[in-house]
Amino acid sequence: MSIIRYQSPETVAWTGLDRWNNLRDELDSLFDMPFWSNFGRQSQLFSGWSPALDLYQNNDNVIARVELPGMRKEDIEISLQDGMLTIAGERKSEGAEGDKAERTERYVGKFRRSVSLPTQVDANKVAATYRDGILTITLPKAEEAKPKQIQVNVE
Amino acid sequence: MDTLVRENRGTRPGQAERFITPVASVTEDGDAYQLKVEMPGVNKDGLEISVENNELSIIGRRTLSPIEGTIIHQESRPENFRRVFELDPSIDTGKVAARMDQGILTLTLPKAEQVKPRKITVS
Numbered sequence: 001m002s003i004i005r006y007q008s009p010e011t012v013a014w015t016g017l018d019r020w021n022n023l024r025d026e027l028d029s030l031f032d033m034p035f036w037s038n039f040g041r042q043s044q045l046f047s048g049w050s051p052a053l054d055l056y057q058n059n060d061n062v063i064a065r066v067e068l069p070g071m072r073k074e075d076i077e078i079s080l081q082d083g084m085l086t087i088a089g090e091r092k093s094e095g096a097e098g099d100k101a102e103r104t105e106r107y108v109g110k111f112r113r114s115v116s117l118p119t120q121v122d123a124n125k126v127a128a129t130y131r132d133g134i135l136t137i138t139l140p141k142a143e144e145a146k147p148k149q150i151q152v153n154v155e
Numbered sequence: 156m157d158t159l160v161r162e163n164r165g166t167r168p169g170q171a172e173r174f175i176t177p178v179a180s181v182t183e184d185g186d187a188y189q190l191k192v193e194m195p196g197v198n199k200d201g202l203e204i205s206v207e208n209n210e211l212s213i214i215g216r217r218t219l220s221p222i223e224g225t226i227i228h229q230e231s232r233p234e235n236f237r238r239v240f241e242l243d244p245s246i247d248t249g250k251v252a253a254r255m256d257q258g259i260l261t262l263t264l265p266k267a268e269q270v271k272p273r274k275i276t277v278s
Binding site for chain 2: 053056057058061065068071101103104118130133134
């Protein structure tokens with residue numbers, strides 16, 4: 001059975017050069033289409049598993065959220081070096097010998113994601129939770145990296 | 156008759172909500188099919204599973220709490236998950252069992268008694 005699924009025929013027709021005004025919208029809409037999400041997935045077949053990673057920041061923390069469904073928390077490794085956060089791990093194959101695979105889209109094996117952090121963080125206070133297949137890492141910003149309000153006294 | 160499962164990709168007309176298709180695996184042993192669907196961020200409260208006319212429909216809604224702050228980098232998609240399968244007639248739809256663990260939905264779809272393989276011993 002083929003791993004790459006049938007693409008639903010929702011492709012935006014390429015309308016030629018007379019629509020430059022709409023080109024931007026067309027391009028934007030292309031990226032919303034299922035084709036691209038499948039395309040991204042297809043490239044994973046060659047590069048391994050590349051879980052989706054989101055990065056947020058607020059005044060106190062940098063927060064990373066990674067989609068890692070079906071892991072055991074012991075199999076997730078988080079490290080921090082030179083301002084680079086790395087999440088690595090391995091999803092082990094499940095299921096008994098002799099089971100017949102009808103359809104295999106889920107990726108099994110190792111992954112590694114690195115992201116450079118926007119500011120200095122306090123490596124000793126990093127906390128992580130794993131819930132509903134989502135890993136959330138909270139990295140408190142180093143004191144010197146926090147935005148500061150400077151009080152100006154007017155005399 | 157070796158598929159669980161023909162996938163039904165027809166979008167319903169007038170469907171307002173947009174969904175993304177979660178990845179899935181199907182394995183088969185002698186007694187049952189096992190379907191695993193990856194829906195990170197969905198817990199059991201966000202699940203809607205129904206079987207109607209041999210059509211298994213799975214919807215998973217994310218129940219993630221929003222993160223306070225600004226987003227600097229985003230790869231995840233905000234949409235909820237939906238996928239529909241057409242069940243093989245050999246499946247006993249009355250005995251489907253579901254489990255949700257760390258973003259993976261596992262459905263066990265037992266085969267009806269009369270289609271299970273039997274070992275016949277010759278005496």
